[in-house]
Amino acid sequence: QIPLKEGSASFKAWSAPPVPIYFQIWVFDLLNPLEVVQNGAKPALRQKGPYTFREHRQKGNFTWNDKDGTISYREKRSFNFEREKSAGPQTDTFTTVNLPMI
Numbered sequence: 001q002i003p004l005k006e007g008s009a010s011f012k013a014w015s016a017p018p019v020p021i022y023f024q025i026w027v028f029d030l031l032n033p034l035e036v037v038q039n040g041a042k043p044a045l046r047q048k049g050p051y052t053f054r055e056h057r058q059k060g061n062f063t064w065n066d067k068d069g070t071i072s073y074r075e076k077r078s079f080n081f082e083r084e085k086s087a088g089p090q091t092d093t094f095t096t097v098n099l100p101m102i
Helices: 009-015 033-039
Strands: 021-030 045-065 070-081
Touching: 009 045
Parallel strands: none
Antiparallel strands: 021 045, 045 070
């Protein structure tokens, strides 16, 4: 166990992780939406992805509780698109399946 003390190396690494965190998603693009909706055709799907985002986490608004040795905080998370790690640009479009209709 490493104690978290404000200003320490462990506190800095915990409050703003230095290791990159990546979030990837894949989607299924519906290739024949009109046929599915109008004629009840079987959906033709193509998998697209990954689309990669780098996640940034920053903890702040610390409240130190010396009584029970805990810390309360708020965490801000943001995401930046990583084009070079993605199958296409962030502007790619796709049509998704409305599952309750199927």
